[in-house]
Amino acid sequence: MPDPLLMKYAGQPGREAIAAYLATGGYEGATRALKELTPDEIVALVEASGLRGRGGAGFPTGRKWRLTPKREGDVRYLVVNADEGEPGTFKDRTLIEGDPHQILEGVLISSYANGVHQAFIYIRGEMFLGQERLSRALAEAYGRGFFGKNILGTGFDLDVVIHRGAGSYECGEETALLESLEGRRGEPRVKPPYYPAVRGLYDRPTVLNNAETMAHIPHIVRLGVDGYKAYGPPILYSVSGHVMRPGVKELPIGTPLREIIFEHAGGLRPGRAFKAVFPGGSSAAILTAEHLDTPADFDSLAKLGSMLGSSAIIVMDDTTCIPAVIRRTIEFYRDESCGKCTPCREGTIWLSQILDRILEGHGRMEDLELMDNVAQQMTGICLCALGESVPPALRASLRYFRDEYVQHIKTGTCDVAPAPVAAGGSA
Amino acid sequence: MSSAPPATTVRLTIDGREVVVPKGTTVYTAAKQAGIEIPTFCYHDRMAPLGACRVCLVEVEKMPKLATSCTQEAGDGMVVHTVSEKAQAGQRSILELLLINHPLDCPICDKGGECPLQDNTLKFGPGQSRFVEVKRTYRKHLRMGPTLVLDRERCILCWRCVRFGEIVAGDDALQGFERGYHSQIATPQMAPVHSKFIGNTIEICPVGALTSATYRFRSRPWDNRAVKSICPHCGCGCATTLNVRGNDLDRTRSREHPEVNDVWLCDKGFFGYEFVQSPERLTAPLVRKDGALREATWEEALDRIAGALRETPADAVGVIGGARSTNEDNYLLLRLFRGVVGTNSIDFRTDTANPLPVSSAPWGLPGSIADVERADAIVLVGCDLTEEYPIVWLRVKKAVDRGARLVILNPWELEVARWATHSLTHRWGAEAALLEALAGRRDAVEVAAKSGAPADRLRGAAEALAKASRPLVLLGRTAVERPDGAQVLAAAEAIRDAFPAAQIGLLRGRANSGGAQLLGLVPDMLPGYRPIGDADARAAVEAVWGRPVSEAAGLTTRGMLEAARSGALKLLYVVGADPATDYPDAHAWEEARRGLGLLVVHDLFLTRTASSADVVLPVLAYAEKAGTVGNIEGRVQRQDAAVRGPGTARSDGQIFSAIAERLGTELAFASWEAVFAEVAALIPGWAEDARMAPPRPAPVAAPAGAHDDTAPGPAADGALALVVGTRLFDRGTMALRCPGIRGQAGEPFVGLHPDDAARLGIVEGTLCEVRSPRAALRLAVRALPGLHPGHAYVPRGYESAPASVLQDERGPVAVTVRPAGGGA
C-alpha cells in the first residue's frame, strides 16, 4: 500500500504556513504547469488521470473542463465548492484546515488550464477554523506571487475570493451555490437546458469543482498520469459512526467496505455487532452486513442501488434504531430543502410527519406502504438532487429493516438502547 | 453575445401527433399548439420557465426520467407522451403533494370557479388524499394594504407573484421568505405591499392565495357578465373587461392587447372603477337660480343653454374639455360648436397653460406602446413614468432587460432609477441644456454647472446614447409645460439631428385625449390632424356638415381664460373637466370665472368647477356608454356599455344633439356606430383598433434666450422652486371615490430635500405653510432624498389641497416653506 498523497502532511502543525508547504515541494506542480505546459496539455493530463469529481456526482473532471467553452476573450469563472455539508463527510474540511495550500495550488493550475482569471472559493459558513486558515494561506500565497498579476512572471493573472456561506446544505448543490454566490436565496436552477460549465456564474461559462477535486490536481501535474495512478488512484473516505478509529482514510479507490471499516477504521466498539452502513453520506441507500465485501467505488455501489457519493462511510452497530436514524435523515432534508419545488418541499414534511407518528407509537401498518409509495413518487421528479436524496435510505431501510418499523408500530418502542454520552473529561 | 443561428424547425411526436415547431420551442408550447393540454402552475407564458412546481411532467422516450415540459426544449424526432401511465402518475403525485397542505376551503374562496388548482385537480389529480397528518396553518387573510389580501394557507408556492415583481414590474413587491416547508410569500414584516401593479399578481395567482380586497366575496365568477371596456385613467387606453352582476360593477380585469397593455394593467386600472357607482354621482341637471344651484328639468337646463348660445356672438363662446368623452361624443361637440355655433375656440388641453401647438408637438408616442420595448436607448425627460403611464414602464423594463440603456433626466429621482444606466437629477428648467449636452451640442461640464447634474454621469449618458441605434426620447409635462417648452422640444430635435434614428414622444394626455386630439378638439385643427388653415380640409368638413367652418384659429384654454378676464369671452362650456382644480393657476381661473356670463359644465360629480357653474349637466361615465376612445398612440378602441347610468344622466353626445336641435339643427344619429361611420368619411383610415399617429411634426424654431436659467434657484430667504408632480394614486374627484386608490394616496404633502429641510430647520412631518406669490397651502413636510436640492415638490391631484393655487400660468414660481403658525 502506497503512503498517502493528499493526506501526507495534512494536519501537521503550522502546515497552513506557506514556508512549510514550499518545503515539501509545494507549488512545484503549479510552477511547472504555468511555465512548461499549455492549458490544453493540462486538461489532457487531468482527463487521462481518470479523476472523477469528489463532490458526490463523480463526474469526470477532465470532461467537465472540456465542456466549458473556451472562446477567446470570453470571461470564465472557476468556483470551488467547499461548502461540505453532506452528513458524514469531513474530508474537505480536513484538507482545508490541514493543508490549505494544496487546494489553492489546485485552484491556480485549474484556472490556468481553463483560461480563468477570477476564482471563488465558496466555503461553508460554519467552517470557522477552515476560513481562518484558508484566508491566511491565500494571503501568504498572494505575497509570494502565486496569485494576483503576472504570476511567476508568466503574464498570467488570477484573483481568488473566499466567499463565506451562511447556513444552508442546499448551497452545496452547484446551481444553488451559484445563486448564493450571486447574493440570492440558495435555490437551484433548472438543468437542463443550462449547466454551469456553459452558463454558470453571472451566466458565464463556469468550472465548478469540489475542494478535494482541486487538491488532486497538483499531484496529477507533479507526478504525471502514471505516477498519480500508482497511488490507487487515491480517494479520501470519511469514516465515522460506531467505529473505533473514525477519520479521513486515504486509500486506493475501490477498497472493500469491510477492509475500510474493520482495518483502517479500527472496527466496531468491543462487544458490538455490525448492523448497517451509509457508504456515501446520508443521500446513499444504506447497506447491510451482506454487502460488506463490496468495493467502495462508483460502479460497484451503484449496482447495489446505493452510491459512493462523497465517500462518507457512516457505520451503525446493533445499538442503532434504524427508524430513528431514518427520521433524523428525513428531518435533515426537510429542514434543508429550499422549498422551491413541490415534491421535495411537501414530500419531506409528509414523510417526517409519518415517521414521527410511528416513533411516537401511533403508526399504522399501511404507513409502511404509504411511505415507500410517497418516496417512490418523489423519485425522479424533483428539481435538484436534494429531493432525489431522500428516498434511497428510507426505501432501503424499509426493505432491510422492515421488522424494526413493525415493532415500533405494534409495541410503540424498540429494544435498542441509544448510545450513552461518555462521562469522563474531554479527550 | 453569439449571433443567432439560422432559424430552423424541429419535428416531434406528442401523443401520437406530429408537431413541427421552431427550434427552441418547449415541449409544453409545442403540445399547446397541437391542442394538447398539460397542467401547469409555475409556468406563465410572459415569464421565462422556472421548472419549480413540477406538475407539467411528461414522458420523453429514451429519457431516464420524466421531464418538465415547460423547460424541456422540443428536439427533432422526440417522442413525447403526456397521458402515458408514467406521465399521469407524475402529474398526479405533484397534485397530491400540492393538496396535502391546501385548506380546500373552495366554497368560501374567491377563486372558486376560476381556479387552476381546482381545474387541474379535476382533470389530472388523484381520486382522494392519503394524507392524515396535520395541515400547515397560518394566520388567514392578511391585509397587505388597501387592495391585496394574502392567504398563505392557500398558496401553492408557484412563485408567479414573486417573479412578476422581479421580472415584469421590477418592483420586488412580494418575495419568498424562510425556506423549505416554511417558505411563504410575504413582504418585510408583512408591511403593506408597495406596488403599482399588484392587481396583476391577483390575476395570475393560480389559487385563492392572492385576492382583491375590493372584490372579495362580491360575487362568484359564474354570476358575472363580462363587458369589453377601456381603462379611463391615464392615456394608455389599456384593454379591460368589466365584470357586472345585474347593474353592479364588480371588478375590472385586464384584457389582452399585444400592442397596448399586453396582458397587464396598473392598479389604478384594476381598482379605479368604484367611482362609477358612487352615491355622490350627479343624477339630475342643476341650474343656478338666485345664486344657488338647484335641481332642474333637462328642458329648463337645455333651454337656458340654447338661449345663451343664441344671444352670445360666436367668438365670445369657448369650449374646453372632451378628454373624458368618447370620440362620438366629441364629434357631436365639434358639429355643434364649430358647425352650428361657429366658434373655433375649442381645446381639450384643460390642465396646461403653456401647450405647444399640436402641429409641432402632438401629444403621444411616435409609435405603438409595444414599440417602446424595441428601443435600445430610452431617455426619459421630466416624465415620472410609473406615476403617469405605468403600463409604458413595463415596456421600458422589457427593453432594459434586453440590454437597452435607460437615461433619466428629472428634478427628482424616479422610483425606477435603479434600472437606469444613468439617472440624473437636476435643477428644474435645465432640460433643454441637458438635452443639448446629450446631443453633443454643448459642453457637459458647463451644462453640469448650470443644471447641477454631475458632469461624469452626463457624459456617460451621452456616450450611452451615442452607442444606440434605435434611441427613443420621451418628454413629459414637467419638461415641456413651461413658457420655454419650445426650447426643450428644439433641444430634443437636436438629438434627432445627431442621431437620425431617434424617435421623440411627448407623453401627455389622459383618458381620451388621444381621440380628442385626433378629432381636432384644438383651436387650429380639424379632424385627422389637418390644420384649420387648410382650405381643402375645411371644404371636406363643410361638405359633410353642410355648414361653413371659419379658417381663423380659435383660442387655447389659456387664451379663453384671458379673454374671459378681459370680458371678450362670455360663455364657457366645460365638458368633463375641472379647470378650477387642474388648470395650473387657480387664481387665473377664478378671475376668468368672474368675467363669464354663463358657465356650463358636464360632469359626473359636483367638482370645484361644477359648483361654481350656472348650469351643471349629469353625464354618463365610461362604463355606461358604448363608443370609441383614442390613446397616446392615436389608437381608436371600442368600449361597450356595462351598467346603466344614475338618474337621468345622459351622454355628452345626446346633450349636444339636444342643444343643436334647439338651435334649429338636426344632429340626431341612430347610434354611436352611425357617428363613427361619419367620422370615417372624414378621417382616412379611421377604424376600430386603427392607430393613427400624428404626421411627423414640423420642427419648432427655438426662440432664443438663456432658456436654462428661468428656474428660480433657492434664494437667501429660503425660497424654493416649486415643482408639481403627478401621482398614480392621488385623491382627485375619481380616486376619492375608489377606496383602493384613495387608501394608497395618503395625505397631500410638500417634499423637500433633507438638506433644505435641515437648512430651514424643518423636521419630517411638520405641518408647514407653503406660500407662493399667488397663495398658500398647508402641507405636511416629507423628506425626499431623491429630490434635487432647491426645489419644493407638491403633488397634483389632491382635491383638498390643489397645487394649482400656488401656480402661475406665466411661469415657474418660487415658494417659501415655513412651519404653519410659526415663522413670520
Add this chain to the structure above:
Amino acid sequence: MTARVLSGGTLAEIARLRGLYPRAQSALLPALHAAQDQVGYLTPEVMEDVADALGLTTTEVSSVASYYTMFFTKPVGRHKVRVCTNLSCYLNGAEQVLHHLCQRLGVAPGETTADGQVLVEAVECLGACEEAPVLLADATRHPRVTTAAIDDLVERLR
C-alpha cells in the same frame, strides 16, 4: 442617504466587499455577516442599510436573509453554541449532549439564556464526524464532547 444603524467601519467593510465581486449583489451574504457582527442580529433598519449600501431593495435583502440559518432577525445570545445533531454525532450521543447543555443553561434548543448571553442551537452535520459528538462554541469546535466538558464550557461562557 446616511445609514440608520451601521457604523462607518461596517459600511467601509461592505464597500470593500462590494469591490471584490463583478456584481454588487454578490456581496450580500458577506455584507450581512458584517452587519450582524456589528449589531448582533439583523433588524429591519440594518437590512435597509445593507440594501442601500448595495443598491438592492429591502424586500430582496430580507428575503435572502430569511433563507440562511446563520442570519438572525431576532435578538440572540452574544455567544452561540451549535450542537451537531446529525447522523455521526447522533449515533454518538448528540441528543444527550444537547439535553445536558440545555438543562445546564435552562433553555430549550433554539433559545437564548435569560441573561441574553448564550444561544443554544441544534445544527446539522458540522463536517467533523470523526470528533463526534461535536459542538461549536462561537468559532471554536469542541471534539468528543462529554458532560464534564459541557459543564466547564458553561462555566466559561457565564
